[in-house]
Amino acid sequence: MLVMRPARMADLVEVQRLAADSPIGVTSLPDDSERLRDKISVSQASFAAEVSFNGEESYFFVLEEVATRRLVGCSAIVASAGYSEPFYSFRNETFVHASRELKIHNKIHVLSQCHDLTGNSLLTSFYVVPELVGGPWAELNSRARLLFMASHPERFADSVVTEIVGYSDEQGDSPFWDAIGRNFFDLNYAEAERICGLKSRTFLAELMPHYPIYVPLLPDAAQEAMGQVHPRAQVTFDILMREGFETDHYIDIFDGGPTLHAPVSSIRSIAQSRVAPVKLAALDSAQHAPHSRQYLVANAQLQEYRAVLLELDWVPGQPVSLSPEAAQALGVSDGASVRLVAV
Template sequence: MIIVRPIQQSDYDALYRIAVESGHGFTSLPVNEELLRNRIAHTEESFAKDVTSPGNEGYLFVMEDTETGEVVGTSGIEAAVGLDDAFYHYHLGKVVHNSRELNIYNTVETLSLCNDYTGATEICTLFLSESHRKNNNGRFLSRFRFLFISEHQERFANTVIAEMRGVSDENGRSPFWEWLEEHFFSMDFPTADYLTGIGKKVFIAELMPKYPIYVNLLSKEAQAVINQVHPHTVPAVRLLEAEGFSRRGYVDIFDGGPTVEANVHNIKTVNHSKRCQVIIGEVQSSENYIICNTQVSNFRATQAPVSLRATAEQVVISQDVANALMVQEGDWVRLVAN
């Protein structure tokens, strides 16, 4: 069975392997032992914490194949970004240059450095090993987070964002960054990406241009990738758009990839999820659901067929699913059709 659970210290080797597999542009998992171990420790503290409003908590989950005990993916939520370290974006805007006397009217796109998403909840660190990219595991690994957010809304902000990976090649070459590197940074993309991943962001404020950048001054290659996603990220952005996320003109300062956002109350999975009481028995349905328990530190989620008794707010699940979710008859679960 495939389950999702909070990461723990014994998962370090698996997390390091995933950090290596994920490659350039996956800023939230730097290949750095100290940072990865600290992230696990911070996650354990966050899950154990009594929270009434979102702070600097970070929740990192792993997907586990219980038959082999292998960790095959990760998925995370940051409760409120930018409270400890500045959280930077470029915002796409417009400037009009107009001369009535000369009858000239030009509209020019600009990129302005900002911290507009400070305090927003971020879904992040989604990676699934190639061996398990089947059976809707990718959708499950993304969507279960909205069940967790829905069940524990006091822990999260009303605005939820996701930074989508921008265009770069297998060697870490980013056309957007190459222009910035040439004019402002003198540092290649993998190095800048790594420094951000390990929390050394002060160089951004020190070296970034302080005034808006005119997009038409960038190289043609850089202009072409602004607000575009990496080919591997296309399914992820489509899934989020189907959930109600949209682009608001914010892009990553390194690779130009888009950030998408939604109000938590407008997210499809949040709105369509149900809270039901558990009955353990024979399931008479083949319809698949994402289902999770209502706990925090002992959170568990899986996908499985269930039988809904909607009028009584009850759900019939098998004993195997109950064991995987660590629930007993009479406990409550939250679920949504997958």
């Protein structure tokens, strides 16, 4: 069984193993023990804090194989994007160039650097081992953090964003970075992202162009890369699009990857999740009834938050029948409440 839970300092070595295999561009998951140690420490403090509104908190989760204690994935939520430093994006805009005398009226696509998404909650640090990509466990790794948000709405903003890693080739070169960012820094894309992961994206972003960039003036390869998703990030992009996130309005300022956005009220795992009491079943077979289906199930705790993927024959409005094994994994007993949503 796989269980999502808050990261602990004892997970550091395993987390760094995951970070080392994450694709270029996931700067929120650097392959650096000190940065990861800080990330876990901040997360532990956030889970322990009494919070009444979204602030500087950051919540880091890991996906653990219970039998072996091996970590197979991780993900995180930043309560407020841009709380401690500016959160930069490129906004897709249209400028109109017109001449009444010449009867010319042109709409030109431009990119404008902005802080529009500052203050939104931010989904970050998604990674799942290759053998679990495309399956229901990737859903658990991504969507269970949304169930956490549903149980603790006071800790998060009314809207959520996430930056999806953009296109780069097998050599780690990004056409979008080469067309824009590389003109301001003598760095290739992989090195720029590595520095951002170890330090901060802000100090590089502040030196990027602050005037609108006319997209037709960019090389064809850079234009084609805008809004493209890195193949290894496709799984999280697809999951969140099914959750109701939207794209097209913003892209990442470094690699041109899409920035997804959704109001909390329209996110499927939040809007469609339900709270139900637990009824302990005597037999594990209760989870494999003829009409059963897969559900993401989570408790409503903070530091002891747990989420699992289960086959359940559950009727809305009725108690959820859990096996002793599932109840133990979730840390709940008979009569406790869980939040669940269909996969």
